[in-house]
Amino acid sequence: MQVKRTPKTYDVCIIGSGAAGGTAAKVLTEGGLSVALLEAGPPIVPERDYKEHVWPYDLPHRGVGVGGRARHGFDNEFLAPNGAWEIEGEPYVSAQGSKFRWFRSRIVGGRTNHWGRIALRMAPVDFKVRSHDGMGDDWPISYEDVAPYYDKVESYIGVFGSKENIPSAPDGIFLPPPKPRCTETIIKKSCDKLSILCIPSRLAILTEPHNGRPACHYCAQCGRGCITASNFSSSQVMIPPAEKTGRLTMITGAMARELVVGKDGKVAAVSYIDKATKEERRLHARAFIVAASACESARLLLNSKSTLFPDGLANSSGVVGRNLMDTVGSDAGGFFPQLERMPPHNHDGVGGMHMYLPWWKFDRKNDFLRGYHTEFGGGRGLPGVGDYDELCDEFEGYGLTLKRECKKKYGTYIGFAGRGEMIPNENCYCEIDPAVVDQWGIPVLRFHWKWSDNEIRMAKDMQETYRSIVETSGGVFIPSTKEDAAHPHGIADGGVIIHEVGTVRMGERSGTSALNQYCQAHDVKNLFVSDGACFVTNADKNPTLTIMALTWRASDYLLDQAKKGNLGA
Amino acid sequence: MAISRRDILKSLTMTAVSGSVLRVIPLEAAEYAHRMVKAEKAAAETRTYSPKFFSAHAYKTLQSLCNAIIPPDDDAKGAVEAGAPEFIDLLTSENKDYQLALGGGLMWLDNTCIGRNEKPYLDCTVEQQKEILDLIAYRKNAKKDPSLGQGIEFFSFLRKLTADGFFTSEIGIDYLGYVGNTYLQDFPGCPPVPE
Numbered sequence: 001m002q003v004k005r006t007p008k009t010y011d012v013c014i015i016g017s018g019a020a021g022g023t024a025a026k027v028l029t030e031g032g033l034s035v036a037l038l039e040a041g042p043p044i045v046p047e048r049d050y051k052e053h054v055w056p057y058d059l060p061h062r063g064v065g066v067g068g069r070a071r072h073g074f075d076n077e078f079l080a081p082n083g084a085w086e087i088e089g090e091p092y093v094s095a096q097g098s099k100f101r102w103f104r105s106r107i108v109g110g111r112t113n114h115w116g117r118i119a120l121r122m123a124p125v126d127f128k129v130r131s132h133d134g135m136g137d138d139w140p141i142s143y144e145d146v147a148p149y150y151d152k153v154e155s156y157i158g159v160f161g162s163k164e165n166i167p168s169a170p171d172g173i174f175l176p177p178p179k180p181r182c183t184e185t186i187i188k189k190s191c192d193k194l195s196i197l198c199i200p201s202r203l204a205i206l207t208e209p210h211n212g213r214p215a216c217h218y219c220a221q222c223g224r225g226c227i228t229a230s231n232f233s234s235s236q237v238m239i240p241p242a243e244k245t246g247r248l249t250m251i252t253g254a255m256a257r258e259l260v261v262g263k264d265g266k267v268a269a270v271s272y273i274d275k276a277t278k279e280e281r282r283l284h285a286r287a288f289i290v291a292a293s294a295c296e297s298a299r300l301l302l303n304s305k306s307t308l309f310p311d312g313l314a315n316s317s318g319v320v321g322r323n324l325m326d327t328v329g330s331d332a333g334g335f336f337p338q339l340e341r342m343p344p345h346n347h348d349g350v351g352g353m354h355m356y357l358p359w360w361k362f363d364r365k366n367d368f369l370r371g372y373h374t375e376f377g378g379g380r381g382l383p384g385v386g387d388y389d390e391l392c393d394e395f396e397g398y399g400l401t402l403k404r405e406c407k408k409k410y411g412t413y414i415g416f417a418g419r420g421e422m423i424p425n426e427n428c429y430c431e432i433d434p435a436v437v438d439q440w441g442i443p444v445l446r447f448h449w450k451w452s453d454n455e456i457r458m459a460k461d462m463q464e465t466y467r468s469i470v471e472t473s474g475g476v477f478i479p480s481t482k483e484d485a486a487h488p489h490g491i492a493d494g495g496v497i498i499h500e501v502g503t504v505r506m507g508e509r510s511g512t513s514a515l516n517q518y519c520q521a522h523d524v525k526n527l528f529v530s531d532g533a534c535f536v537t538n539a540d541k542n543p544t545l546t547i548m549a550l551t552w553r554a555s556d557y558l559l560d561q562a563k564k565g566n567l568g569a
Numbered sequence: 570m571a572i573s574r575r576d577i578l579k580s581l582t583m584t585a586v587s588g589s590v591l592r593v594i595p596l597e598a599a600e601y602a603h604r605m606v607k608a609e610k611a612a613a614e615t616r617t618y619s620p621k622f623f624s625a626h627a628y629k630t631l632q633s634l635c636n637a638i639i640p641p642d643d644d645a646k647g648a649v650e651a652g653a654p655e656f657i658d659l660l661t662s663e664n665k666d667y668q669l670a671l672g673g674g675l676m677w678l679d680n681t682c683i684g685r686n687e688k689p690y691l692d693c694t695v696e697q698q699k700e701i702l703d704l705i706a707y708r709k710n711a712k713k714d715p716s717l718g719q720g721i722e723f724f725s726f727l728r729k730l731t732a733d734g735f736f737t738s739e740i741g742i743d744y745l746g747y748v749g750n751t752y753l754q755d756f757p758g759c760p761p762v763p764e
Contacts, residue, residue, distance in 0.1 A: 053750055053751075055739070055742070055750065056737035056738075056742075057652070057737060057738050057739050057742075060656075060659055061656075061659065061660065062656055062733065062734070062737040063737070064660070064733075066663045067660055067663035067664030067667070068660040068663075068664055068667065071733075178756045178758075179756055179757065179758030179759070180758060180759060181758070181759055182759035182760075184759075185759050217752040217753055217754075218752075218753040218755075218756045219749070219750060219751065219752065219753075220749065221750075342760070343760060344746035344747070344748050345748055345757075345759075345760050346748045346749045346751070346753065346756075346757065347748075347749065348749035348750070348751075348753075348756075349756050350756070380746075380747060380748070380749075381747075381749075382742075382747060382749060382750055383736045383737055383741065383742055383745060383747060384737060385733040385737055386729075386733065387732075387733075387736060388729065388732040388733070388736060389729050391732075392725070392728045392729045392732055393725065393729075396706055396707050396708065396725075396728075397706050397707065398637055398638045398639075398702060398706050398724075398728065399637060399638070399639075399640060400640060400642055402638065402639065402728075402732075403639045403640070403642070403647075403735075403744075406732065406736065406745075407644075407744060407745055407746075410745045410746070410747075411745075
């Protein structure tokens with residue numbers, strides 16, 4: 001079979017167009033480099049693809065898709081396109097006894113089209129965990145190294161929040177936060193009584209016009225994609241300025257198969273499949289940034305074997321695929337009778353919480369190491385399919401009593417989602433499955449997963465906390481519905497919170513890490529991995545903001561190397 | 570020249586990425602676009618619906634059950650007017666599990682009614698219909714009479730789908746008092762919470 005070679009050699013080839021890839025594309029093209037950006041999915045066209053402001057009754061399936069497919073799932077018809085738990089023709093495998101779920105977005109902008117826009121900085125202590133409690137490893141960098149890049153990212157993308165001076169939740173450069181909803185005023189009051197911190201949340205949504213993008217119009221539908229680009233997605237905020245430079249070449253429908261190494265031990269090209277024609281192509285560049293998402297990036301490196309790198313590229317340490325982490329997740333809820341008496345009013349707000357609970361027990365000894373933050377929401381939202389499942393099961397019956405009960409209970413529930421730090425362990429990793437390939441012939445990942453006791457104790461604490469918050473405000477606590485033998489205290493399966501990180505981690509020493517502090521491979525100087533794979537730990541902060549800050553930092557370093565002539569010919 | 574929905578949406582997108590002169594009107598433009606979507610849809614709608622999966626008889630029974638689960642009252646019309654039967658038929662036509670649960674469930678209901686009253690459900694008197702529904706509407710009844718188990722499962726599922734169909738309709742959303750899915754310049758926050 002003939003392999004088509006792209007004639008041009010680019011300065012940099014970026015693989016993946018999400019939080020990391022988009023950021024790198026912006027910084028590098030604006031810095032004067034020519035960039036080829038490979039994305040495995042199609043382009044996104046907001047006017048065609050977004051379902052913003054569509055009512056459920058505007059769609060024959062009311063949002064649940066053919067056959068009611070998404071009746072209880074995440075991938076409903078309203079969601080921005082091409083984000084899914086399963087992709088036809090591109091499977092993955094869970095090892096026996098392990099359960100891991102992998103959410104992938106095959107589209108320009110990747111998972112930034114689908115994320116919750118929660119933009120939290122890691123705290124100083126989060127970078128130095130081993131020094132603090134003896135578990136896991138310290139990062140090779142400190143908060144002070146990353147802080148200027150948090151500043152840059154926040155200033156550019158726009159994040160709302162408030163200055164609070166809380167050690168576990170560093171302040172950033174914030175737009176003003178939106179006013180709290182009723183549900184949030186109730187929880188805030190309860191938290192005040194319990195001395196639990198409850199503060200305005202920090203989301204990448206514009207409460208004021210910012211860098212040419214209009215302010216949010218408060219429809220609560222960020223997850224559908226925003227036609228006015230008032231929230232952050234890489235596709236609408238990072239890619240456009242890169243395109244404007246004229247130095248970006250976007251190649252969509254390009255599934256990376258392998259990084260090809262030259263005789264000098266540097267990456268010479270990426271071999272990819274053009275999904276439309278099923279042709280094998282090769283694209284040459286002087287440097288490569290792998291930003292395909294933590295597990296996809298590890299997969300690409302592990303699949304890039306050569307005589308120089310028999311265990312996969314940048315893997316002389318053997319850590320590629322190891323130290324896989326997700327976030328500890330446990331959910332609960334409450335029924336709040338006082339909300340029954342609320343008059344109809346617009347409760348939408350931004351597409352996410354206006355307030356949240358940062359980690360507040362950092363000043364004492366707990367039953368577990370590390371911490372968690374809490375997201376919460378509920379109230380008088382746009383009704384959707386499945387909303388009345390629980391009520392129907394509990395109340396039963398039929399007729400006017402059922403109809404009126406549904407109306408009475410509408411908007412009276414608040415859900416809590418604990419999101420905590422997992423400590424990496426040797427039982428959680430991904431590797432290449434020895435037998436299975438995807439439809440492109442690329443060997444797929446096999447996941448291994450087991451929570452340790454620390455995470456389970458943390459989930460227990462979450463449930464206890466939410467019970468006390470609900471009961472303090474006169475509500476009725478509803479424990480996690482997911483609790484069973486495999487899910488003690490409702491702890492979610494690995495991958496479910498969609499915060500996978502750690503699989504190509506950075507570190508000071510090449511024996512125990514794959515990358516240096518600039519996301520540059522110890523073994524291969526023109527190779528960078530700047531998505532969540534580079535994380536050393538997975539603090540209770542949602543990883544996206546840190547991914548962008550670390551990528552911006554790595555890109556500045558790469559630009560500096562280019563200026564010094566270290567990119568090569 | 571009439572401005573099309575596509576033009577409006579495109580102008581919004583351009584506003585977003587390049588800051589065009591249209592920046593001052595995104596709210597009005599977006600609202601206008603939304604109204605046009607609705608008008609297009611209304612024009613395309615037909616009055617009669619022919620079921621995709623259920624037989625004429627089964628569909629009539631389904632309609633009757635939907636009406637019993639969420640009937641009209643002075644405050645709002647019911648599940649049938651809200652299009653729940655059409656929604657349920659569409660999903661069922663595409664889902665084999667639903668075909669078994671609902672298609673089979675309706676036959677279970679008729680068969681049970683014939684056994685009790687010598688008539689399928691629709692031909693039963695209002696009192697007889699209420700009698701059987703009162704039995705299959707509550708799980709606890711299966712403890713006394715295990716032969717009701719399948720009927721209870723069926724009704725439990727149909728109740729959820731009927732609620733789905735009703736509460737995601739314009740009628741149902743209005744009945745709940747949801748206010749939103751709109752364009753606000755500022756979010757007003759919470760009105761006073763009654764003590």
